[in-house]
Amino acid sequence: MLLSVLISVGFLLGCGLFLAALLLLAEKKILNYGICRIQINAGRKELEVAGGSSLLTSLAEHNVFIPSACGGRGTCGYCKVTVHEGGGAIHPVEEPYLTPEEIAANVRLACQVKVRRDLDIAIPEELFSVSRYRARVEHKRPLTHDIVELRLKLLDPPALTFEAGQYVQLESAEYKGRESVMRGYSISSLPTETSHIELIIRLVPDGICSTWVFHHLKNHQEVNFSGPYGFFHLADTDAPIICIAGGSGMAPIWSIIRDMQARGITHRPTTYFFGALTQRDLFFLDEFKQIEKDAPWFKFVPALSQEPADSDWTGERGLITDVVNRHFPDASQHEAYLCGSPGMIDAAIAVLQNNGMPEHHIFYDKF
Ligand SMILES: Cc1cc2nc3c(=O)[nH]c(=O)nc-3n(C[C@H](O)[C@H](O)[C@H](O)COP(=O)(O)OP(=O)(O)OC[C@H]3O[C@@H](n4cnc5c(N)ncnc54)[C@H](O)[C@@H]3O)c2cc1C
Ligand code: FES
Known part of the structure; x- marks a missing residue:
């Protein structure tokens, strides 16, 4: 009796594994979207990308960086772009982040749009000046019991131009089984010092990136970030x-x-x-x-x-x-x-x- 139960369970498990492998193969072979073209801002830039990834990832792989404070999980609503053509149906995950006006204007979350065919999109012009940077930790010093200041020396490119109030997206490394993620951190240093940036980071209990900064990131270690992002800066008025x-x-x-x-x-x-x-x-x-x-x-x-x-x-x-x-x-x-x-x-x-x-x-x- 026990033997026949074990055989049945084993058979079902085998079938499950076989189907999963078949689905993976189908995703790779049958759902091969081939090369897709992404036209950005009416031809300002055109990319040829391998279909199958998210629009956010495909753009980043070609050095077009869209803000993505949650690293593509669909939980920050920062990665908005306009998709004129080829975006497919809106995903339920996107709806809470889009106003009715944005939906009517074809605004989408880039992390939720899969590249399956040619796309015609529009992004804010400022994003063309966003780059990915390699930097070295020059110091990490505690400011309070749960806040540190990071000072990063830019290596490549060696300088960053930004406005006071803007932020960068820091990429954490993998550690203790936790994936690499990207998180937004405001630049706390002055725009006049283009060779370095400083960040002020608070430890979020069990947070992936802040725990990495606190407990794993060492002085002199190299890190990657992209930026600058954001529209939070001093308005040009005379108001107090x-x-x-x-x-x-x-x-x-x-x-x-x-x-x-x-x-x-x-x-x-x-x-x-x-x-x-x-x-x-x-x-x-x-x-x-x-x-x-x-x-x-x-x-x-x-x-x-x-x-x-x-x-x-x-x-x-x-x-x-x-x-x-x-x-x-x-x-x-x-x-x-x-x-x-x-x-x-x-x-x-x-x-x-x-x-x-x-x-x-x-x-x-x-x-
Ligand atoms: C524009 C902008 C600027 C910012 N600037 C700064 C700054 O200057 N300084 C700063 O300290 N922060 C800043 N932040 C916040 C920062 O980007 C991160 O959100 C913060 O550091 C937490 O990231 P984390 O990876 O450590 O935590 P996460 O891993 O994102 O976790 C956040 C919380 O969610 C919980 N969580 C994680 N995964 C799960 C799960 N699967 N299920 C349930 N709960 C989960 C965690 O326990 C934690 O409580 C900024 C954010 C934005 C959008
Ligand atoms: S990257 Fe956060 S919602 Fe798309």
Whole structure:
């Protein structure tokens, strides 16, 4: 009896394996899409690619880099491109990331479009200047118990041109059975220093890339990243500024404020609210004190939401959004630059709009 059960199970297993192998063979041989042509921006660039991969991967293999903060998992919504022809039906994974207007305009997530035939697509013109870089870790230094600063020396190409506030996509290496992934990190250094970039990275519990940075990446090790990406940068207006950030959301703001200083933008009063839990989550305090001394237009307001009541902290306490609310009951004339968790940003937007700030004055990068 036991023997016949074992034989049946073995037979079924064998059939399953045979079918799986057949499907793989079919994918390779029968579903051979051959060479497909991708026309980009009405002929600005034309690629010939082997069909079968995602549009995101096919473009990257030909040095056309589309933002992809989740590395192609369909969970960030960053990889939007317009597919005029050849994209096939929209995938259910894409729908939550696309507005009805975008769907009507044939906007798609490049990571979900498979290249099966010739494609006619449009991408933002700025993406043609995105490159892949090889760099060496010059230092990795702790800023707090769960935040490090990485300083990378660019090797090839040797220089990067970017605007303060933009980000790069760092590629982690494989480690302990975890795949290589790409994740977005804002550049915290100044655009004038083109030979190096600095990043401020917070350890996300069980996060693939941040764990790699924290526990596996060593000084002098080589890394790859692509960039620059993003539209989060100082708008060319005269409006006074409110910056709000928490944790590693410091990175782009640290770059933007020092860039304003370096460019002599002194006519835009700027207040920077930095939210943290306790004193051990604060960093760059001395640096900001120095900027306040050198730049009368700048004010730094750190606020702690979980600092013990009996500690020696004399600064602001409470949620950063409540602190902003107290300082700016009327924010109608200001512009805001926000960086941090989606929850913090949504709450900050609600406070600012409630206090009169028009929606188009609010710029943000959600981490
Ligand atoms: C434009 C932009 C700029 C950014 N800039 C910065 C910056 O300057 N500094 C910074 O620190 N971060 C920044 N980020 C965030 C950063 O890109 C990463 O999202 C972050 O570091 C986490 O990546 P990770 O690979 O470590 O975690 P992930 O592996 O992506 O995991 C994230 C979370 O999901 C959970 N998770 C992972 N896999 C699974 C699974 N299969 N099932 C269930 N849960 C899972 C993990 O446990 C973890 O809690 C930025 C993001 C964007 C979009
Ligand atoms: S790369 Fe993140 S959704 Fe496509």
